[in-house]
Amino acid sequence: MADIILHHYDASPFSEKVRLMLGIKGLAWRSVIQPVIMPKPDLIPLTGGYRRIPVMQIGADVYCDSQVILAELERRYPNPPVVRGADWAVNLWADRLWFQASVAVIFAEMGDAVPKDFIADREKLSGRPFDVNAMKAAAPFMRAQWRAYAAWLEDGLAAGDFLGGATPSLSDVAAWMNIWWAGGAVPKVSEGLLAGFDRTAAWRDRLRAIGHGRRSEMTPGEAVQVAINSAPSDDCPGDPNDPSGLTAGDPVVVQADDYGRDPVEGVLVAATRNRVTLARECGELDVVHVHFPRAGYVLARR
Ligand SMILES: N[C@@H](CCC(=O)N[C@@H](CS)C(=O)NCC(=O)O)C(=O)O
Structure with a gap:
């Protein structure tokens, strides 16, 4: 499996959630330190506009927001199980x-x-x-x-x-x-x-x-190269009862509903109960899939 790449900075509290999760799961991961303030020239091409930290990247799959990052870590690495109850x-x-x-x-x-x-x-x-x-x-x-x-x-x-x-x-x-x-x-x-x-x-x-699992550093430029040289993974089917009425292939825009609302545009790959995935074609990067949580994000047709 491709490396887990965490775009973060050491003082970031939301990143600390992910670092602890990596520790609980005992995983090896690559650390990419991103700037604490804008501009973030090696992050925005991956996310399509989302600027918040942390962002996780696995090949050409980009996970924005700690909620979807933690869910994806649990999905890919179910042992030891971490998510339970409410x-x-x-x-x-x-x-x-x-x-x-x-x-x-x-x-x-x-x-x-x-x-x-x-x-x-x-x-x-x-x-x-x-x-x-x-x-x-x-x-x-x-x-x-x-x-x-x-x-x-x-x-x-x-x-x-x-x-x-x-x-x-x-x-x-x-x-x-x-x-x-x-x-x-x-x-x-x-x-x-x-x-x-x-x-x-x-x-x-x-x-x-x-602790934080096994961390080793990677430069932001190297992480972009990883995305260029990878193809996105297959995604799960959308929720047939999704209230948005949107279907795969629709041109859509996603943005946070609290702060850092920079819109990210793409083509809908899947809208599930708890995740939305967009495909973005982005110059040299070819196609990346960008994943967001549903809770706390707005998804709309462009
Ligand atoms: N809901 C987001 C919130 C992330 C967030 O607010 N991160 C802070 C850093 S801990 C941030 O992005 N601040 C602005 C920045 O770093 O550019 C998540 O769970 O990942």
Whole structure:
């Protein structure tokens, strides 16, 4: 099987979910470090416009968003099993509600030290002002939200070493992102918000000990060459009951429904219950298949 290539950067919390999943599965993977802000000249040709991180690439298949990345890793490498129960719903909560609380808590603390070009980039990404004073004003409320979310984790760990029982599950991976990010970026604040949460502290040590699998570096240019020299894999059939009414071959556009809404255009390969796949012909790259989650993304005819 072709190499797993993860386009990421070390400080990226959403990438940390994928790195932990690679650790749980014990996989070897290639690490491609992408820029923290635009431009991303060796990423955009692969995705067709999607700029967020992480992106996973396997040959000429490109997976945008940690949700579809984690699902594809589970599909290709089912052992040990990681996804169970209502894990995907927990994942979206940790990605959205908890992550937004983390953003406010972290940038209220360190926002004044953030470089201007980063702020300008993130304002463009979100379409809203990156207002550190507003984050500071909201911080007391957001810290309370953050601790309430962490308390669910603490309570969820009463029955076992991990949220899904005796072995790590996707819920652990999803929750880990927020604990990992706050712990690294604002350690004192995080310590206060987790005060008394002893099970969470022990769980954090257990997850940290899992590591990231076997990582080796690759340059962004090499990754583009891999896509040029590969053909996309076969995809599963579309959902015949899909409410969009779209069928394979239709010209479509996909975009995120939260932030980083850059539209990606292509030809529909398949729309399943939880994934949409587009074929894109892109100069030298010939055909790549770009995969997005359904939950959290808008799919429309062009
Ligand atoms: N829903 C996306 C969110 C990804 C996301 O927000 N990533 C951050 C980095 S952790 C990002 O792309 N920031 C802008 C950038 O890096 O250019 C996912 O699950 O992958």
